[in-house]
Amino acid sequence: MAANKDKDMLDPRTKAWSPYVAGAIIGLLQIPTFLLMETALGASSSYVTVAAHIASLFDGRVAEIKYLASHMWGPKNWWQVAVVVGIAVGAYLSMRLSGARRQPISPVWSRAMGTTTLAARAPIAFLAGFVMLLGARIAGGCTCGHGISGMAQLSVGSTVAVAAMFAGGILAAALLRRA
Amino acid sequence: MSLLNAILIGLATGIVFGIALEKSRVFEPGVILGQMQLRNFIMLKIFLAAVITGLVVLAVMNGMFGVKLGLKPLLYKADIIGGLILGAGIALAGACPGTTLAQIGAGYRDAWFILLGGIAGALFYGYFDAPLTALFDEKGAKVGFDQMLGLPFWMVALALAAALTGVLVFLEGWRPWRQEIGADQDGLVSSISTAAPGISAAPRHS
DSSP states (O other): OHHHHHHTTTOTTOSOOOHHHHHHHHHHTHHHIIIIISSOOOOTHHHHHHHHHHHHTTOGGGGGSHHHHHTTSSHHHHHHHHHHHHHHHHHHHHHHHHTOOOOSSOTHHHHHHOOOSHHHHHHHHHHHHHHHHHHHHHHTOOIIIIIIIIHHTTBHHHHHHHHHHHHHHHHHHHTSOOO | OOHHHHHHHHHHHHHHHHHHHHHHTTTOHHHHHHHHTTSOOHHHHHHHHHHHHHHHHHHHHHHHHOOOOOOOOOOHHHHHHHHHHHHHHHHHHTSOHHHHHHHHHHTOTHHHHHHHHHHHHHHHHHHHHHHHHHHHOOOOOOOBHHHHHTSOHHHHHHHHHHHHHHHHHHHHHHSOGGGTSOTTSSSOOSOOTTTOTTOOOOOOOO
């Protein structure tokens, strides 16, 4: 039984892989990222790239705002946008191959917040996304850039940011019901 | 590096990343909120496994082949204030900026609203970057623990990788991952009697 389960471990038709195997695969992605892109894995600055382009359709001053303008062009900015698009594609393929279909919202929200419909969940999700990226951009990175990449580089700042991130998460989660 | 090559490399990297996030179930809101509620440790397990692998990979690449690292500067106010806000957002979203896209791919519809909110939040920050940076008034150095200790990067990286591996061995002994996945692979388990006495198990929704 156990041997059979282990044989399924890298099978795309299996619904759940070991977190240790999956985590190691993510860590190995630093190799092509450092060698080909001369940067580390990250996710949150891609939101700035997309946001700046959308905003530039409505606001001609965007290109004059240094922070937004610096995220708009160039291979590294678009590489990261491609990474997060690829994450959605990879997750979709993985879900289709294993048949692990999802409901419109996770059942955890009914347990934690009494939210059972997408309409009730949507405004909370929007607000949470706003807070999440505001924090990530103040800190200069997220779970990926500060967490997985920063800690793997022994960065003191990233370790401080990750500690604060877990502290903020644990404090906010304490306000919700335990599922 | 041409733009097209960068995009192709990014897509390939992202697809592998997305498969790993979906298979490991760490993209599940039940797993991410569960980690912040300290009742599910799958997120910490994946996180540490990725950090350990990254430490070993970078110890070899930097120590043997001289590949340059790219640390972010140490900015106490920005790191702590930003980190606290980011963490609160992660708990309420049940996602982080990367796993939001995995949720979209896997079929969670509310993740589209997290994405829209995230784009709005990133834009809001973009407009207020200059005054916020001026308010914090910090000059950060790109400092690593290896420099603080005065030891080579590879040595400290491998030592930390070994220590964190010990943490993972403990975590797996304490909370085996197969018992945390849940019947529908969403991080929701009906029986949590082993670790959290006094908290009654809610009935499963299916």
